[in-house]
Amino acid sequence: MTVLEARNIHKRYGGLAALTDVDLTVSKGQFVAVIGPNGAGKSTLLNVLTGLAMPDEGQVVLGGRAITRMATNRRIRAGLGRTFQHGRVFPRLNVLENVMTGAAIRGDLSEAALREVSMEVIAQMGLAEDADEAIGSLSYGRRRMVELARALACRPQVLLLDEPAAGLNSGEVDQLVDRLTELRARHGLAIVLIEHNMGMVMRLAERIFVLNFGCKIAEGTPAEIQADPAVLSAYLGEGYVHADV
Numbered sequence: 001m002t003v004l005e006a007r008n009i010h011k012r013y014g015g016l017a018a019l020t021d022v023d024l025t026v027s028k029g030q031f032v033a034v035i036g037p038n039g040a041g042k043s044t045l046l047n048v049l050t051g052l053a054m055p056d057e058g059q060v061v062l063g064g065r066a067i068t069r070m071a072t073n074r075r076i077r078a079g080l081g082r083t084f085q086h087g088r089v090f091p092r093l094n095v096l097e098n099v100m101t102g103a104a105i106r107g108d109l110s111e112a113a114l115r116e117v118s119m120e121v122i123a124q125m126g127l128a129e130d131a132d133e134a135i136g137s138l139s140y141g142r143r144r145m146v147e148l149a150r151a152l153a154c155r156p157q158v159l160l161l162d163e164p165a166a167g168l169n170s171g172e173v174d175q176l177v178d179r180l181t182e183l184r185a186r187h188g189l190a191i192v193l194i195e196h197n198m199g200m201v202m203r204l205a206e207r208i209f210v211l212n213f214g215c216k217i218a219e220g221t222p223a224e225i226q227a228d229p230a231v232l233s234a235y236l237g238e239g240y241v242h243a244d245v
């Protein structure tokens with residue numbers, strides 16, 4: 001069953017075609033990755049999906065419903081969660097308060113319920129001992145986990161992650177991989193991951209979409225993508241050897 005779909009998306013910035021006729025389909029509980037070189041259009045695609053950018057042409061469909069022109073907050077309430085490339089947390093709030101701002105977007109919870117839902121997600125993310133800590137006292141890796149917890153506090157059906165492993169050390173990447181695997185297994189959450197860390201992508205993704213200069217140049221399983229000559233020459237490189245999985 002398809003939960004999220006982008007159909008024939010075109011997006012221009014002045015003379016630059018950031019996306020040209022791009023399609024993306026995500027099934028319930030599926031782990032999808034979008035990869036490609038810098039400037040390929042990956043973040044633009046995420047922005048179109050979440051409503052931060054309006055496509056010039058094409059449609060975004062969530063759970064069978066066209067949401068192409070819907071405001072971002074309404075999309076979040078409809079089940080679309082996201083994190084950002086450069087993690088965005090509120091520096092003056094503590095961990096619990098940051099996560100509560102995510103849960104609050106649902107708009108239907110009392111303050112006590114907001115706390116309860118947020119504490120649940122915080123525990124799931126392994127952040128319970130940090131709940132009352134100021135964000136500034138946390139390591140960069142923990143802060144990124146808080147951002148993930150905040151996106152989850154809205155109970156998304158689809159979670160969009162923009163380079164969640166950027167700046168993390170290898171131990172933190174392993175932890176992130178474990179958490180994401182757990183989330184999928186436990187909640188049937190569909191995940192769309194933009195990531196340059198190919199080890200992580202090849203470990204997690206069931207289906208990979210490859211963008212180059214705003215066009216989709218390939219789509220397939222990790223094994224298919226790693227053997228695709230167009231992908232090797234545009235992104236993974238001639239010398240690319242099967243990712244360390």
Ligand SMILES: Nc1ncnc2c1ncn2[C@@H]1O[C@H](COP(=O)(O)OP(=O)(O)OP(=O)(O)O)[C@@H](O)[C@H]1O
Binds near residue numbers: 037
């Ligand atoms: N708001 C904007 N205004 C003008 N040009 C933009 C805007 N956002 C993106 N672009 C351009 O669109 C193209 C695609 O950018 P995008 O950030 O989507 O690429 P990306 O694949 O996410 O790259 P990276 O891996 O470096 O994050 C780039 O050439 C970028 O400069």
